[in-house]
Every structure is written in C-alpha cells, then in structure tokens.
Amino acid sequence: MLTGIDARGNVADTSTVINMEFTMGRVQLALNVNDIDEAVTFYSKLFNTEPAKRRPGYANFAVTEPPLKLVLLENPGQGGSINHLGVEMPDVDSVDATQTRLAADGLASIDERGTTCCYAKQDKFWVQDAPNGEQWEVYTVLEDSMTFNAEGDGGPACCATDVNAPDDSAAAACC
DSSP: OOEEEOTTSOEEETTTOOOOOOOOOEEEEEEEESOHHHHHHHHHHHHTOOOSEEETTEEEEEETTTTEEEEEEEOTTOTTSEEEEEEEOSSHHHHHHHHHHHHHTTOOEEEEEEEEETTEEEEEEEEOOOTTOOOEEEEEEEEEOSSSBOTTOOSSOGGGSOTTSSOSOGGGGOO
C-alpha cells in the first residue's frame, strides 16, 4: 500500500486521495485614469488583450498572463493613482472562506452582499484597517448589470467611495 499526503496535509492511502482543486483568486488592481480611451488603448497593447467589459468611463480586463483583473476608472485629475485593490474569487463559498480565515487572523471586515457595483451584482467584503489606508475588497461577481450601481441603493457606497459625489463620470467613484 502506498501512502501520500492529501490536500489537508493528512497521511492517506494514495488509492483514496481525491484530486482536490484549490480555490485561488486573482489580484485586482483598480486604477484611476484621466482618459478612458487612451488608457484602454495602452493596456490593450501592454497585456495583448481587449477589455472584458467596457462602459462609459469604465473598462475591465481579465488578463490571463499574469493573472490579473485590471479595472480602469475614468477620474480626470486622478490619473495614475490607485483607486482600490482587490481579490476576485470564483464563487461565494470562496469569499466566505476568505472572510472566515481573515477574521480568525484578527482582521475586521464590512460585508456588502448582493450589491450592485461596477456594472455587476456582487457578494463582497472590505478588509478594514490596512496599515497605510489602502482599500482591499474580496469579491465574486454574481451576474452582470447594465447599471454602474443599484439605483436608490441606500447601502454602503460602491467601492468604498461616495458615488453620489458631484462628477460627470459615475465610474470615477468606483471599480
């Protein structure tokens, strides 16, 4: 009988070890850009791919190599700065497992379940108290949306920013 180590680190008979998949997310980088068209042209060339989603003042790229979710938000005068950071997960269970793990490590979070943000309905949470104030979200997309955020949504601001701030571009406030 051969023995091996299963996915949880336990010694097991290799004939009973099941091929388990590990759930991995991909890092999200949300950048403020001065001109969405110029930025889309540049990043399409840089990563050799077209945007996965394009809306007024907004674009996102699902880059295969390196694994990256790149979000561009037209926010004139803020170009070149980070809007927020995130980890896109494949499903709600992965979001929940990550939140549970972070809570066990002493990190607080704020839930946003079933929220519409960045032209998508999402389940997500925001990690609190990053050492330098950076905004981190862990999320999964439940379905596409034709609106940037939920109309009349009295809940937390989309992408931890005030989406009701006076600005011509709704995307300037969010991912």
